[in-house]
Amino acid sequence: MGEILGLGCTHYPGLLLPDERLPNGFHHLLTAPNVPESAKDRANWPDPLLAELGNDRGVAAGRRYGARMADGFRAVRASLEKFDPDFVLIFGDDQYENFREDIIPAFCVLGLDQDFSIKPWAGGKANRWNESADWDMKLHGQRDVAKFLARALIDRGIDMSYAYKTLHQEELAHAFTNTLLYLDWDRKGFPWPVLPFAVNCYGSNLIHAKGGMAALFIPPQTDAPDPPAPQPWRCMEVGKAVAEILAESPYRVAIIASSSWSHCFLSPTNGYMWPDHVADRAMFNALSNIDHDFWRKRTREQMEQAGQHEMLNWMALMGAMEALGRQPEVHDYAETHIFMSDKCFVTYPAH
Numbered sequence: 001m002g003e004i005l006g007l008g009c010t011h012y013p014g015l016l017l018p019d020e021r022l023p024n025g026f027h028h029l030l031t032a033p034n035v036p037e038s039a040k041d042r043a044n045w046p047d048p049l050l051a052e053l054g055n056d057r058g059v060a061a062g063r064r065y066g067a068r069m070a071d072g073f074r075a076v077r078a079s080l081e082k083f084d085p086d087f088v089l090i091f092g093d094d095q096y097e098n099f100r101e102d103i104i105p106a107f108c109v110l111g112l113d114q115d116f117s118i119k120p121w122a123g124g125k126a127n128r129w130n131e132s133a134d135w136d137m138k139l140h141g142q143r144d145v146a147k148f149l150a151r152a153l154i155d156r157g158i159d160m161s162y163a164y165k166t167l168h169q170e171e172l173a174h175a176f177t178n179t180l181l182y183l184d185w186d187r188k189g190f191p192w193p194v195l196p197f198a199v200n201c202y203g204s205n206l207i208h209a210k211g212g213m214a215a216l217f218i219p220p221q222t223d224a225p226d227p228p229a230p231q232p233w234r235c236m237e238v239g240k241a242v243a244e245i246l247a248e249s250p251y252r253v254a255i256i257a258s259s260s261w262s263h264c265f266l267s268p269t270n271g272y273m274w275p276d277h278v279a280d281r282a283m284f285n286a287l288s289n290i291d292h293d294f295w296r297k298r299t300r301e302q303m304e305q306a307g308q309h310e311m312l313n314w315m316a317l318m319g320a321m322e323a324l325g326r327q328p329e330v331h332d333y334a335e336t337h338i339f340m341s342d343k344c345f346v347t348y349p350a351h
Helices: 024-029 047-053 059-083 143-155 174-183 232-247 277-288 292-297 300-305 309-324
Strands: 003-009 087-093 107-110 116-118 137-139 161-163 194-199 252-258 329-334 343-348
Touching: 003 059, 003 174, 003 232, 003 309, 047 059, 059 174, 059 252, 059 329, 059 343, 087 174, 087 232, 087 309, 107 143, 137 174, 143 161, 143 194, 143 232, 174 194, 174 252, 194 309, 232 252, 232 292, 232 309, 252 309, 277 292, 277 329, 277 343, 292 309, 300 309, 309 343
Parallel strands: 003 252, 087 194, 087 252, 107 161
Antiparallel strands: 003 343, 107 194, 116 137, 329 343
């Protein structure tokens, strides 16, 4: 029988850069034409936001936040090292990287070559580790397991998509690349094979906003909206099926949900300027109290209002952990006003 470890973390792109640049996203939103002027008005900002900005535009807060995020990833990495899985399955979103106009599945498992590498800094991109443009991260894929899992899901009535290579770019979608980079924060290497499991979290917003904050800088969409993301409860069903299949397998598996929680630039709740803390706290309290029904009853409309689009990845994890009867150990739950999104780091220990 298989053994399964559950993990939750973020792939927040801001962390790729030095801490001093973490506030840049907030200041960029102030230039967005589709952000309401009232939300840009400092007089309307809550005290915690002003405290984070301080008198240096958020630089000192960025240093503290970067250190806190590093501690979160180190805690999740420690759980991963202790469990030492045969492979890691990562639920992550594709933000107009391989899911584009030619094909947008709800879910897609990616069976990569046995040995591959990524070059995240190609072209000389700046990064907090000061690594060169030709630095590469050596990784391992799990094509045979991808075939096994896709077949088993299809046999259970889940019409699963699969792929053996990326479609529009050589690199993985950033949800997976960033997760791997951050879980190797101290550059020990990442020895465990990787099974990316992509979810169409952005749905109707995917093409129009190119999977990000572009909608705040371009004219509103005037034609019919694109089809939506899968229902949250369906993501839980898929996660449940994945857990049940792997629990019956011979593998030791770490299942990782990777995303931040409410994204300010997706949520009108606070004028697209800071996250929906009320919605996130409700989800966090339900996670802490092992209230899976609260998560299951969360509607797609509620999640999109709160900018919780990417939490469909966590919905899959919740379904998996509910099926296995696991209890969470929360390493950190971090709210912020100026760093784009709330973050959660959690381990569901294997029995």
